[in-house]
Amino acid sequence: MNEITQVALASSALTPKVASEARGLEPPTWSRWNEIFGVIKYPPYLKKTIRIAVIVGSVLFLINHLDEVVRGQATLAVWIKGVATYLVPFCVANMGVLVAARRQF
Numbered sequence: 001m002n003e004i005t006q007v008a009l010a011s012s013a014l015t016p017k018v019a020s021e022a023r024g025l026e027p028p029t030w031s032r033w034n035e036i037f038g039v040i041k042y043p044p045y046l047k048k049t050i051r052i053a054v055i056v057g058s059v060l061f062l063i064n065h066l067d068e069v070v071r072g073q074a075t076l077a078v079w080i081k082g083v084a085t086y087l088v089p090f091c092v093a094n095m096g097v098l099v100a101a102r103r104q105f
Contacts, residue, residue: 029103039101040094049093057086 028039039045065082068074 027101029101030098031103031105036098039098045094045097045101049090049097052093053086053090056089060085060089 027044028035028042030036030039040049061082064085065074065078068078
């Protein structure tokens with residue numbers, strides 16, 4: 001590894017894409033269904049989709065379920081809906097990643 005690559009890897013200001021390119025790694029792409037999970041579990045993508053799910057899911061949870069939780073009227077159904085409230089933005093963010101990472105022939 002040359003000195004420029006070592007300095008680039010040591011820099012904390014690098015984006016995941018720049019860091020992976022500095023290491024000589026390309027972000028994963030997919031063209032077949034069995035390659036999708038490799039794209040979804042790629043650490044930089046997974047970190048971003050989880051962050052999106054937490055932020056958007058929290059806003060939606062506050063809008064839709066906070067009153068029931070505060071009043072102490074949250075049932076099991078409300079908590080299941082709360083989990084779904086976080087899963088929906090996670091799935092939507094992953095769909096965006098998959099659309100962007102699709103390999104065209």
